[in-house]
Amino acid sequence: MAIAVVGAMVFGLAAxxxxxxxxxxxxxxxxxEQARLRQQNGELRLSVAGLSTxxxxxxxAREIGLVLPDVVEVVHxxxxxxxxxxxxxxxxxxPVSTPSKPDGNE
Amino acid sequence: MTRPPxxxxxxxxxxxxxxxxxIVVRLVFLQVRDAQALExxxxxxxxxxxxxxxxxxxxxxxxxxELALSLEAQAVYADPRYVSDAAAEADKMAPxxxxxxxxxxxxxxxxxxxxxxxxxxxxxxxxxxxxxELPGIGFLRxxxxxxxxxxxxxxxxxxxxxxxxxxxxxxPQGGLELAYNDVLAGKDGEKQIELGRDGNPIPQGxxxxxxxxxxxxxxxxxxxxxxxxxxVALDEAVDSNxxxxxxxxxxxxxxxxxxxxATYYPTRKDASxxxxxxxxxxxxxxxxYEPGSVNKVITVSAAIEEKxxxxxxxxxxxxxxxxxxxxxxxxxxxxxxxxxxxxIITHSSNVGTIMVAHExxxxxxxxxxxxxxxxxxxxxxxxxxxxxxxxxxxxWSGVSMANLPIGQxxxxxxxxxxxxxxxxxxxxxxxxxxxxxxxxxxxGTFQPAAAPIRRxxxxxxxxxxxxxxxxxxxxxxTGTAAQIPGYWVAGKTGTGKVxxxxxxxxxxxxxxxxxGFLPASDPKIVIGVIIDQPSTxxxxxxxxxxxxxxxxxxxxxxxxxxxxxxPDFPPSAMHGR
Numbered sequence: 008m009a010i011a012v013v014g015a016m017v018f019g020l021a022a023x024x025x026x027x028x029x030x031x032x033x034x035x036x037x038x039x040e041q042a043r044l045r046q047q048n049g050e051l052r053l054s055v056a057g058l059s060t061x062x063x064x065x066x067x068a069r070e071i072g073l074v075l076p077d078v079v080e081v082v083h084x085x086x087x088x089x090x091x092x093x094x095x096x097x098x099x100x101x102p103v104s105t106p107s108k109p110d111g112n113e
Numbered sequence: 114m115t116r117p118p119x120x121x122x123x124x125x126x127x128x129x130x131x132x133x134x135x136i137v138v139r140l141v142f143l144q145v146r147d148a149q150a151l152e153x154x155x156x157x158x159x160x161x162x163x164x165x166x167x168x169x170x171x172x173x174x175x176x177x178x179e180l181a182l183s184l185e186a187q188a189v190y191a192d193p194r195y196v197s198d199a200a201a202e203a204d205k206m207a208p209x210x211x212x213x214x215x216x217x218x219x220x221x222x223x224x225x226x227x228x229x230x231x232x233x234x235x236x237x238x239x240x241x242x243x244x245x246e247l248p249g250i251g252f253l254r255x256x257x258x259x260x261x262x263x264x265x266x267x268x269x270x271x272x273x274x275x276x277x278x279x280x281x282x283x284x285p286q287g288g289l290e291l292a293y294n295d296v297l298a299g300k301d302g303e304k305q306i307e308l309g310r311d312g313n314p315i316p317q318g319x320x321x322x323x324x325x326x327x328x329x330x331x332x333x334x335x336x337x338x339x340x341x342x343x344x345v346a347l348d349e350a351v352d353s354n355x356x357x358x359x360x361x362x363x364x365x366x367x368x369x370x371x372x373x374x375a376t377y378y379p380t381r382k383d384a385s386x387x388x389x390x391x392x393x394x395x396x397x398x399x400x401x402y403e404p405g406s407v408n409k410v411i412t413v414s415a416a417i418e419e420k421x422x423x424x425x426x427x428x429x430x431x432x433x434x435x436x437x438x439x440x441x442x443x444x445x446x447x448x449x450x451x452x453x454x455x456x457i458i459t460h461s462s463n464v465g466t467i468m469v470a471h472e473x474x475x476x477x478x479x480x481x482x483x484x485x486x487x488x489x490x491x492x493x494x495x496x497x498x499x500x501x502x503x504x505x506x507x508x509w510s511g512v513s514m515a516n517l518p519i520g521q522x523x524x525x526x527x528x529x530x531x532x533x534x535x536x537x538x539x540x541x542x543x544x545x546x547x548x549x550x551x552x553x554x555x556x557g558t559f560q561p562a563a564a565p566i567r568r569x570x571x572x573x574x575x576x577x578x579x580x581x582x583x584x585x586x587x588x589x590x591t592g593t594a595a596q597i598p599g600y601w602v603a604g605k606t607g608t609g610k611v612x613x614x615x616x617x618x619x620x621x622x623x624x625x626x627x628x629g630f631l632p633a634s635d636p637k638i639v640i641g642v643i644i645d646q647p648s649t650x651x652x653x654x655x656x657x658x659x660x661x662x663x664x665x666x667x668x669x670x671x672x673x674x675x676x677x678x679x680p681d682f683p684p685s686a687m688h689g690r
Contacts, residue, residue, distance in 0.1 A: 042185075046236045049184035056179040056261035061341035079599060079669045081676055 159307050159318075166255055167299030169283055170328030172271055172290070174337045175370075175550060180266045181274075181290065183283075186257035187239035189230040195249030196221045202247045209241050210234065221249070232276055233257040251314075258283065265341050269395035270333070270374050270495070270548065287393030289331060289548065291496050296552055299328030330553040334370035339363050342667045343375040347642075350660045351377045354625075354647035360397045360527040361660070362641045363668065366535040366630060369544035369565045371493070372638070374528075398491070398498040401524035402624045402645070405609025406461045406591075406653070408520030410533060412470050413458055414579045415481035418571040421472045424578065425684045428452050430465040437511045441467060441519070444608065444652075455683025458582045459590035461606060463519045470518035478518060479506040484570045485533045486543060487525060492566065493546045501525040520609055531641035534604075534628045537583070538636035541576035543568050577681070584633040584680040594658035595627055597665050600676050603636070604629020604661065606653035611646060622646045627657035631665055632677030638668045 057063065143151065172181040189210070196202060203217035210217070210231045220228050230250070234242075239252055258274040260266060272288020283298065285291040302325035307318030314320075343361040351359050356377075363373040376396045380388035416422040430452045432443045441463050450456075457465030470478055482488065488503035502524035504513065516522040528546060536543040545565035552560045571579075583603035586592045591606040607626040610619040626643040630636040642657040642664070650656050668674065 046185055052179070052182060053184060053259055053261065056182060056259075059178050059337075060262040060265065061338050062262065062265040065341065065345075075667065076670065077666070079597070079666055081599070 159309075159315075161306055161308055163253060163304045163306060165302035165304055165322070165325040166283070167301050167325035168256055168327040169258065169274070170297040170299065170330045170552075172293075172297070172331045172333060174333055174335045174340075175372075176337070177332065178337060179261060180271050180333065180335065180337075181258060181260050183256040183258050185236065186233045186255055187236060188232050188253040188255045189234055189239065189242060190251050190253060191221050191228050191230050192226050192249045192251065193221055193223050193228060194226055197248050202250065205245050205247065206230070206242055206250075209238055256283070262337065262341075265344055266337070267335055267340050267374060268392045269376050269378075269397075270335065270371075272496075273389060273392050275389075286389075287496060288395065289333065289495070291393075292494050293331050293549070297328040297331060300326040302326070327555050329555065332550045332553060332559070334365075334372065334547055334550050335374075336363075336372040336671070338671050339664075339668060340373040340375065342671075343373040343664060346660050346663055347375045347377050350642070350644055350656065353649075354644060354656050355649050356644045356656075357646040358396070359644040360641070361643070361664070362397060362527055362531045362639075363664065364531060364535050364546065364639045364641075366538035366544070366636050366639045369532075369535065369547045370550070371528075371546055371548050374548075394497055395495055397527045398493060398495045399526070401499050401501050401526055402643070403523065403609040403612060404520040404525050404530050404626070405607040405624065406463075406466075406520060407530060407534075407605050407607035407609075407626055407628050408523065408525075409458060409461065409466045409518070410537060410579060410583070410605055411481055411485050411487075412466050412473065412478065412518040413454060413582065414537065414571050414575055415477055416454070416469050416473045417578055418481075418575040419473065419477055421474075421477075422454055422469055424454055426453065427686050428457065428465055428468050430457070430462050430468065432464065434464040434467050434515065436515045439512045439515060441515050451686040453684055453686045455582045455585055456685050456687045458605070458683075459585045459685070460687070461586075461591045466519050467515050470514055473518075475506065475509055475514055478514065479509070481570070482517075482523070484543070484568075485536060486529055487523065491526075491528055491532060491546050493528060493548055495548065498528075499526050501529055520607065527641060527643050530626075530643075531628055531639060534630060534641065535639045536570050537576050537579050538603075538630040538639050539576075540573040541569055541571040543570045578683065580633050580636075581681040582683045583629065585682045585685075587629065588682070591652075591654040592627060592629065592658050594654055595629055595661045595665070597631065597662055597669070600631050600665070600669065600674075601633040601678075601680055602629055602631045602661075602665060603633040603680065604658070606658060608651055608653045623651045625651060625653040625656035627653050627661045629661055629665075631669070632674065633680040634677035637672060637674045638665075640664050640668065 168185070169183040171179045171183070173179050199218050199221035203214040203221055207214040207217050212231070217230060220230055233255065242250065243252065260268065260271065270288055272290030273286050274290050275284040275286050285294045290297065302323045304320065304322040306320050307315045309315045343363060347359050347361045350356070358377045361373065361375045362371065364371050374395070374397050378391050378396070380391050417424070428451070429449055431449045432447045434441045443463050444461065452460070452462060452465050454469065456462070457469060482503055488500055490498045490500045504522065509517070513522060532543065532546055544567050547562065547565050549562045551562045554560065580603045583605055584601050586606070587595050587602045587604050592604050595602050595604050604627055607624070607628070609624045609626070611622040611624060613620045624643060624645050625647050626641070628639070628641040630639040640661050642660045644656050647656045
């Protein structure tokens with residue numbers, strides 16, 4: 008009887024240790040996986056940030072021939088449009104003539 | 114003859130007794146007398162406290178996209194005591210780290226128990242080194258700072274972060290990185306690990322940890338698109354005009370939010386050490402210049418506010434003015450002209466402005482300089498901000514009232530000057546410029562920044578009148594190159610001389626500027642373009658105003674600004690009104 012009890016206890020102890028060891032290995036694997044995913048997330052964040060920069064988008068746009076519009080067009084709620092040289096702004100005029108260098112402050 | 118067995122046993126017993134006694138005595142020494150010291154010694158050999166630097170918070174633009182962010186990286190360290198073959202280990206690691214084996218070998222054979230082998234190593238490289246299972250080589254988690262937009266992402270506003278040579282912490286240098294370091298840095302943690310005989314952590318060993326608390330994110334007011342366009346326009350303007358440098362600032366006049374702040378410096382696109390140093394200061398707030406004619410808006414608005422000069426008062430303005438042996442000229446020769454206040458601003462007459470200033474008087478002139486923020490930091494929160502140089506009233510001489518009203522003898526930062534125009538655009542209320550909208554903590558909660566300081570400088574009516582004058586400058590004065598078809602633009606040109614720091618007086622060099630806002634009747638954006646020492650053209654109307662026009666168009670499209678109403682032009686003795 009005593010031998011059976013001791014045997015069971017030894018077996019239980021061994022089994023507990025095995026389970027603990029397995030748990031430790033699993034935790035270690037999960038920690039590594041978490042670190043890997045965190046690293047991947049960081050790299051993707053950096054990638055998104057890099058791809059979102061206006062300089063990259065402008066460069067890509069230039070490569071396919073896109074340019075910024077020179078004329079601003081405003082569409083009103085009633086459907087009318089204003090653009091370019093329309094009123095109310097002043098028409099484009101020639102800059103005042105100036106000497107090559109200021110005599111004093113300008 | 115053999116000895117009796119009993120006697121031999123007795124001798125053996127005595128010997129055994131003495132041997133056991135010696136062991137017991139030694140055990141008592143080890144387990145009782147020296148126990149504490151030995152335990153401490155053992156722990157010092159096995160246990161190591163590893164700092165866990167907190168992940169630094171990100172700095173984002175106004176839409177939450179990162180201008181600066183930190184990612185995990187690894188520091189590779191060595192404990193030379195456990196390195197068995199330094200030459201072999203150096204040969205294996207050197208190609209992975211991109212350094213010479215001899216350099217590594219020197220580190221691996223050094224004194225002490227800890228030496229950094231490499232800093233901020235990418236995880237993939239660290240994994241390859243770890244796979245080599247080299248004795249005495251360990252890894253520490255640290256972070257690496259990235260600036261995705263590089264030279265286009267307001268580098269001098271954002272600042273930079275250096276890495277310590279002997280520890281794992283970030284050292285902010287300049288910009289928001291430095292100004293908001295307490296918020297960004299978070300709280301470092303630490304971890305205690307137990308090392309085995311080979312210097313590697315024991316898998317089931319003692320490990321206690323106080324986790325690090327990540328830093329908060331800073332949300333700036335920067336609009337990335339406008340920032341990029343401002344930087345492109347500035348680079349082009351500096352290059353095409355053979356200039357030394359320049360600054361462009363774009364602000365929302367109602368909130369004081371800075372939408373773009375671009376500066377030009379020669380090393381901007383470099384990766385050199387000098388470029389790193391240059392990025393630690395922002396000339397938009399640290400450098401000062403004599404503003405020239407853009408300053409006239411203060412003189413004129415003060416005269417209107419104090420009712421010292423009626424709008425229809427006619428001045429007979431010559432092209433030069435002499436006082437105390439000091440002669441001020443208008444920018445170009447002209448016969449004596451009849452000018453009203455609006456004409457003086459429209460044609461940027463120095464002589465006319467001085468005449469207006471004399472009606473105002475020096476005390477009021479000094480008062481309005483102070484009200485518009487001259488001689489005081491704006492409080493935008495960037496490190497090293499200059500208050501500018503405004504001579505104290507008691508130091509003014511007779512000549513002061515001939516040069517201060519036209520922007521000579523006074524020095525301001527570009528931000529101070531742009532904020533003067535933001536004040537006019539905001540109906541006469543000075544608003545503290547803002548670069549930070551708020552912070553986001555680790556739980557994702559947004560905490561808005563403190564509301565900006567505001568103070569009234571001139572009445573709304575005065576601001577409206579001055580706006581009409583500034584609109585007239587663009588419609589038919591010195592600022593026509595800033596016109597945007599379909600929109601009324603208000604603004605002022607400036608061509609300030611550069612002081613000679615060695616001999617006194619002025620150099621034959623200029624700072625060309627144009628500062629304005631649109632639409633004039635309900636301003637949505639203020640744009641200041643300041644080009645330092647152009648060498649092909651000199652006038653603000655020719656060098657800076659076209660840049661304003663270009664950026665104004667882009668801002669209209671970006672911010673969807675609708676055209677406003679016709680502003681009220683001032684009465685004119687020169688234009689028949």
